[in-house]
Amino acid sequence: MFMAKAQEKKPGFFAQIKQIGLVFKFTAKADRWFMPLVAAAVLIPLALTVVAALLWGWVAIPLGIMIILLAVLIVLNLRSNSAMMNSMEGQTGAAVQLISNMRGDWRVNVEKPLAMHMDKAQSALNQMDVVHAVIGRPGVILIAEGQPHRLRQMLGEQKRRLGKVIGDAPLYDYIIGNEEGQLPIRKLRMTLLRLPRNLSGKEVNQLDKALTALTARPTMPRGQLPKDLRPPKGAMRQMRGR
Numbered sequence: 543m544f545m546a547k548a549q550e551k552k553p554g555f556f557a558q559i560k561q562i563g564l565v566f567k568f569t570a571k572a573d574r575w576f577m578p579l580v581a582a583a584v585l586i587p588l589a590l591t592v593v594a595a596l597l598w599g600w601v602a603i604p605l606g607i608m609i610i611l612l613a614v615l616i617v618l619n620l621r622s623n624s625a626m627m628n629s630m631e632g633q634t635g636a637a638v639q640l641i642s643n644m645r646g647d648w649r650v651n652v653e654k655p656l657a658m659h660m661d662k663a664q665s666a667l668n669q670m671d672v673v674h675a676v677i678g679r680p681g682v683i684l685i686a687e688g689q690p691h692r693l694r695q696m697l698g699e700q701k702r703r704l705g706k707v708i709g710d711a712p713l714y715d716y717i718i719g720n721e722e723g724q725l726p727i728r729k730l731r732m733t734l735l736r737l738p739r740n741l742s743g744k745e746v747n748q749l750d751k752a753l754t755a756l757t758a759r760p761t762m763p764r765g766q767l768p769k770d771l772r773p774p775k776g777a778m779r780q781m782r783g784r
Contacts, residue, residue, distance in 0.1 A: 572625035583613035634687045637718045638674045649677040680737035681712030707752045
């Protein structure tokens, strides 16, 4: 079911400090340049603060501390975003997870794609080809992740399917990847934010209801099912005999 994001309770001070600590730890592990940059963000303002304190007295110390904290937070923000994007590269489902955390009225059902395909090789790697529908003020946006040669066919099928229910609403589609004609996940957020606001809030709600009805039936993966998803031997024969 496509739903608008609920109002999230703002975390308290100590919860925010804990989050910053987790982000710091993740970035330090994923980015080898992070700690040297943090050291520079501390040492350079610290040296300037010492000089300023010698010239103008202790009043420069609080300002220097604020500048150091600000510099560290700027480095953390920039490098953590880069590290997060690096970790998302090539991960099926990462694009819609990113969209689901964006600010604004972006609606996507992360757990229920419009279409998915899984063959034996992908099953062994725990991967699949998926097409998700995102609803927002620009219209309907199809986000495809996986093998490009299959995704183009899947996108064509879903465009025809959606064309029957979305009316004149704009329809966009993107294949996530770094090859020619694809959209890198690093550029996904800005690309969506730059799309024109074609629909009103009421029209977004109407699209939400239409796509919810369209996707009400369970979606099974195309291709060969993994062994743990196959029915027991004789089950299909018993069902046909009913």
